[in-house]
Amino acid sequence: xxxxxxxxxxxxxxxxxxxxxxxxxxxxxxxxxxxxxxLGKIGIKIKQITSVSDDAxxxxxxxxxxxxxxxxxxxxxxxxxxxxxxxxxxLASYFGVGLKLDEQSLADVTEIFRRHGREVTEINRQQAFLxxxxxxxxxxxxxxxxxxxxxxxxxxxxxxxxxxxMKRMMTDTVxxxxxxxxxxPKINHKVIMTIxxxxxxxxxxxxxxxxxxxxxxxxxxxxxxxxVRLRLTGFDTGIDDLEAQMxxxxxxxxxxIPEYIFAYGEVSLPEAIGNLLKKHYLTISxxxxxxxxxxxxxxxxxxxxxxYFKGSIVAYSNAVKVEQLGVSETTxxxxxxxxxxxxxxxxxxxxxxxxxxxxxxxSGIAGPTGGTSDKPVGTIWIAYxxxxxxxxxxxxxxxxxxxxxxxTTMFALNLVRQSLxxxxxxx
Amino acid sequence: xxxxxxxxxxxxxxxxxxxxxxxxxxxxxxxxxxxxxxLGKIGIKIKQITSVSDDAxxxxxxxxxxxxxxxxxxxxxxxxxxxxxxxxxxLASYFGVGLKLDEQSLADVTEIFRRHGREVTEINRQQAFLxxxxxxxxxxxxxxxxxxxxxxxxxxxxxxxxxxxMKRMMTDTVxxxxxxxxxxPKINHKVIMTIxxxxxxxxxxxxxxxxxxxxxxxxxxxxxxxxVRLRLTGFDTGIDDLEAQMxxxxxxxxxxIPEYIFAYGEVSLPEAIGNLLKKHYLTISxxxxxxxxxxxxxxxxxxxxxxYFKGSIVAYSNAVKVEQLGVSETTxxxxxxxxxxxxxxxxxxxxxxxxxxxxxxxSGIAGPTGGTSDKPVGTIWIAYxxxxxxxxxxxxxxxxxxxxxxxTTMFALNLVRQSLxxxxxxx
Numbered sequence: 001x002x003x004x005x006x007x008x009x010x011x012x013x014x015x016x017x018x019x020x021x022x023x024x025x026x027x028x029x030x031x032x033x034x035x036x037x038x039l040g041k042i043g044i045k046i047k048q049i050t051s052v053s054d055d056a057x058x059x060x061x062x063x064x065x066x067x068x069x070x071x072x073x074x075x076x077x078x079x080x081x082x083x084x085x086x087x088x089x090x091l092a093s094y095f096g097v098g099l100k101l102d103e104q105s106l107a108d109v110t111e112i113f114r115r116h117g118r119e120v121t122e123i124n125r126q127q128a129f130l131x132x133x134x135x136x137x138x139x140x141x142x143x144x145x146x147x148x149x150x151x152x153x154x155x156x157x158x159x160x161x162x163x164x165x166m167k168r169m170m171t172d173t174v175x176x177x178x179x180x181x182x183x184x185p186k187i188n189h190k191v192i193m194t195i196x197x198x199x200x201x202x203x204x205x206x207x208x209x210x211x212x213x214x215x216x217x218x219x220x221x222x223x224x225x226x227x228v229r230l231r232l233t234g235f236d237t238g239i240d241d242l243e244a245q246m247x248x249x250x251x252x253x254x255x256x257i258p259e260y261i262f263a264y265g266e267v268s269l270p271e272a273i274g275n276l277l278k279k280h281y282l283t284i285s286x287x288x289x290x291x292x293x294x295x296x297x298x299x300x301x302x303x304x305x306x307x308y309f310k311g312s313i314v315a316y317s318n319a320v321k322v323e324q325l326g327v328s329e330t331t332x333x334x335x336x337x338x339x340x341x342x343x344x345x346x347x348x349x350x351x352x353x354x355x356x357x358x359x360x361x362x363s364g365i366a367g368p369t370g371g372t373s374d375k376p377v378g379t380i381w382i383a384y385x386x387x388x389x390x391x392x393x394x395x396x397x398x399x400x401x402x403x404x405x406x407x408t409t410m411f412a413l414n415l416v417r418q419s420l421x422x423x424x425x426x427x
Numbered sequence: 428x429x430x431x432x433x434x435x436x437x438x439x440x441x442x443x444x445x446x447x448x449x450x451x452x453x454x455x456x457x458x459x460x461x462x463x464x465x466l467g468k469i470g471i472k473i474k475q476i477t478s479v480s481d482d483a484x485x486x487x488x489x490x491x492x493x494x495x496x497x498x499x500x501x502x503x504x505x506x507x508x509x510x511x512x513x514x515x516x517x518l519a520s521y522f523g524v525g526l527k528l529d530e531q532s533l534a535d536v537t538e539i540f541r542r543h544g545r546e547v548t549e550i551n552r553q554q555a556f557l558x559x560x561x562x563x564x565x566x567x568x569x570x571x572x573x574x575x576x577x578x579x580x581x582x583x584x585x586x587x588x589x590x591x592x593m594k595r596m597m598t599d600t601v602x603x604x605x606x607x608x609x610x611x612p613k614i615n616h617k618v619i620m621t622i623x624x625x626x627x628x629x630x631x632x633x634x635x636x637x638x639x640x641x642x643x644x645x646x647x648x649x650x651x652x653x654x655v656r657l658r659l660t661g662f663d664t665g666i667d668d669l670e671a672q673m674x675x676x677x678x679x680x681x682x683x684i685p686e687y688i689f690a691y692g693e694v695s696l697p698e699a700i701g702n703l704l705k706k707h708y709l710t711i712s713x714x715x716x717x718x719x720x721x722x723x724x725x726x727x728x729x730x731x732x733x734x735y736f737k738g739s740i741v742a743y744s745n746a747v748k749v750e751q752l753g754v755s756e757t758t759x760x761x762x763x764x765x766x767x768x769x770x771x772x773x774x775x776x777x778x779x780x781x782x783x784x785x786x787x788x789x790s791g792i793a794g795p796t797g798g799t800s801d802k803p804v805g806t807i808w809i810a811y812x813x814x815x816x817x818x819x820x821x822x823x824x825x826x827x828x829x830x831x832x833x834x835t836t837m838f839a840l841n842l843v844r845q846s847l848x849x850x851x852x853x854x
Contacts (some may be wrong), residue, residue, distance in 0.1 A: 020647060021647065021649055022459075022460070022463070022476065023463050023473035023474075023475075023476060024463050024464060024467045024473060025459070025460035025461060025462070025463035025464030025465070025467065026460075026464070026647075026649055026656075026658065027460070027649065028455060028456070028457055028460045029455070029456055029459070029460070029476075030455055032449075032452070032456070032478075033449070033452035033453075033454070033455045033456070034452060035452070036449075036450050036451050036452035037451060037452030037453070038452075040451045040452065046450040046451060046480075047450075047479075047480075047485075048450075048477060048478065048479050048485075048489075049449065049450060049456075049476075049477070049478035050475060050476070050477050050478075051459070051475060051476035051477075052474075052475050053473075053474070053475075058474070058475070062475075065492070080626060080648070080650075081626070081627045081630070082626065082627070082630045082648055084647065084648070115823070115825055116823070121627060121628075121631070123627055123630070123631070124627055141826065143627075162650075164826070164827065164830060220453070222453055286741075288720075288723075291724075292720075292723050292724050292726070292727025292728070292732075292736075293715075293719075293720030293721065293722070293723030293724040293727065293739055293741065294720065294724040294727075295720070296715075296719050296720030296723075296724075296741045296743075297718075297719050297720040297721040297723075297724045297832075299719070300719025300720065300721075300741075300743065300793075300832075301719070301828065301829055301832065303794070303795055303796060303828055304796065305719075305743075306743055306744065306797075309719075309743050310743055310744045310746070310747055311740065311741045311742050311743045311744060311747035311751065312720055312739070312740070312741035312743075313738065313739070313740055313741075313751070314713075314720060314723045314727075314738045314739035314740075314741070315738050316723075316727065316732075316733055316736055316737055316738045316739075317733065317737045317738060319737070319781075319782070320737055320738035320781055323780075324738065324740070324751075324780065324781070353750075353751065354744075354746075354747055354751070355746070366727075367730070368730055369730060369731065401728065401730055402728055405724075405727075405728065
């Protein structure tokens with residue numbers, strides 16, 4: 001949690017999402033979480049998040065209410081081209097203005113259609129007509145432009161509900177404009193990425209450091225899938241060098257928990273592993289059973305991963321384990337597919353087959369079926385192999401199938417970091 | 428969009444979540460989605476979802492506002508044992524009542540501690556003290572009981588924010604009590620899953636059908652990654668058979684857009700493809716370049732997928748394409764990795780290597796780097812091969828790397844559906 005800084009003028013924001021999909025639980029509202037987090041980072045406090053239906057009267061009432069409390073109102077949803085999307089016309093009627101064509105928006109939507117080799121349709125052309133009192137916010141990823149309104153020193157912004165379109169508009173346009181408009185005080189963030197230790201154990205380990213943080217620096221714990229992001233927020237209270245003050249605290253922390261820190265800054269684990277491999281000219285391949293290709297997928301979401309990731313064999317059936325991966329039938333029969341012996345062979349063989357420095361393998365029971373009394377659901381083996389050593393590790397999870405797969409992927413990637421010779425380990 | 432039915436007595440609900448974690452985007456609000464969906468299923472319309480901070484004044488204002496609009500107010504969060512958790516004391520002060528010990532709640536919390544071999548602590552004992560004007564809602568999974576208030580023919584229920592505790596209380600107590608209290612009318616939902624056609628083209632194609640829907644049936648478009656979910660909501664206005672009335676509309680729709688419908692009901696594309704394969708005893712393997720294992724990953728998130736998915740070779744480097752997948756070097760040199768010829772060989776070879784009925788392959792430039800003037804970023808080839816035919820298709824995307832991968836995965840899975848012989852195609 002971030003506490004407001006009493007010395008500065010706090011800007012308050014509210015988020016309004018429009019559409020029955022969220023109300024009826026057909027869509028989970030991840031947009032508000034993104035917007036709340038991003039606004040928090042530039043020092044804007046969130047007062048309230050409100051989800052309302054596509055109902056003009058209710059939308060207008062929510063806008064009125066939000067304006068009594070907040071300086072910034074971000075609205076998402078209801079900008080699609082179909083009849084049930086009411087946001088734009090409701091905003092025009094709320095402000096008592098008409099719609100006018102925005103040429104840039106029309107050019108953008110025409111370009112999107114051109115790229116698909118099509119003529120822009122009439123209903124999509126209509127999307128380029130915007131309330132007269134707004135500035136368009138460009139949407140380079142979709143057909144609905146955003147709208148920026150300045151009313152009584154308050155900012156209201158309407159954006160599409162499609163997450164990647166909204167995110168791009170926030171990052172490219174809305175956040176920078178808000179910073180500029182309100183002349184926001186300087187806030188600095190430092191993020192330290194940890195893995196391999198739970199939130200409460202971590203909190204115990206760093207309690208002394210946390211208690212001794214300067215008053216203008218706040219700490220937040222942000223756990224996600226076995227990783228805990230530590231975020232320091234520093235408020236500029238007129239000290240000489242906020243950056244240096246914060247870096248000194250990060251340096252102290254690094255000495256307390258070096259083994260758990262995999263990156264500084266907003267770096268995902270696959271990205272951190274990628275950076276490590278790239279830096280040392282190491283290559284990797286994966287042999288995946290229970291993770292079903294998810295490690296390869298996570299590694300290849302990183303642009304430039306072809307420099308170190310060569311490929312994977314997803315060996316879901318035992319036949320593929322034997323025929324493509326060359327796991328010995330004796331090993332499979334004696335120890336089973338979910339065993340230290342099988343997973344070690346998988347890791348060793350994939351690195352030889354794909355001629356990589358490192359081979360990484362998984363074999364386990366993701367569930368919900370397939371468990372036995374010996375090997376219940378969530379029993380998982382992971383292995384790392386390089387030219388000198390093979391390291392295998394047994395994991396036990398008791399979560400949903402999807403989470404068992406995600407956790408295994410994270411732990412397997414972390415095994416690379418843990419198993420690399422000391423000299424390579426810290427990037 | 429759903430409009431309220433003027434002929435029946437609609438019960439309106441609001442959801443209020445309390446806590447800074449949601450406002451600051453540290454936690455995604457999945458609770459409201461669950462509650463919204465469950466309330467919708469018993470015919471309660473959600474008017475608004477509101478997230479506020481742990482601030483007594485703001486909480487009380489939200490309760491006042493919600494009471495002007497709704498008959499049911501469900502509140503989650505702020506029931507922990509620590510000082511930041513204000514919900515219970517705020518509710519008591521809101522109603523102007525004191526707290527009294529609830530014996531059953533004390534027995535429940537004592538039992539939870541006993542199970543862990545501990546004596547109940549004083550702060551947890553305090554959790555059994557509830558506002559005098561409420562009925563306790565049992566929490567068998569945690570230490571904070573829920574609270575059920577009946578005020579002026581309106582129901583207010585406070586529950587913990589821990590998702591599994593809240594869900595259990597909803598299912599066991601809150602939903603049945605609400606149904607009984609309001610004697611609720613019937614609402615029905617039908618979902619039709621489509622892929623391969625954008626929302627606006629789809630809307631044009633089915634405009635006549637949509638315009639002619641009976642007044643008590645509403646349609647919503649829910650697009651996601653190249654797929655559009657169509658949701659019909661039917662309100663029982665005393666007609667003979669709502670289910671039959673709605674099914675008749677679904678049947679009409681099936682005849683208008685058969686080629687785009689991949690499932691009826693809430694079924695994902697990987698699940699629908701899985702069901703299709705399982706039903707016809709067909710097996711599949713994938714050879715993935717630009718999708719990097721994501722098709723295998725998506726297929727294997729489905730429990731039971733080992734019945735039809737055998738494995739994958741992720742051939743990220745050309746060496747792996749040649750050595751593991753057996754793509755001819757001549758093909759690669761003549762046409763390049765991103766070509767109809769290469770992707771067709773990949774699909775044909777993987778099905779032979781893994782001895783499956785179907786081979787599915789992808790090769791393309793996911794971006795943001797790697798594009799050429801001939802083959803810009805987003806140029807992607809996908810191919811399907813079975814014993815009788817190979818079908819290759821060129822795609823063009825212009826999105827982020829991650830989305831290019833997700834879209835390619837969806838289109839490749841859809842290619843299976845499109846390429847299967849007619850007899851297999853519709854499940």
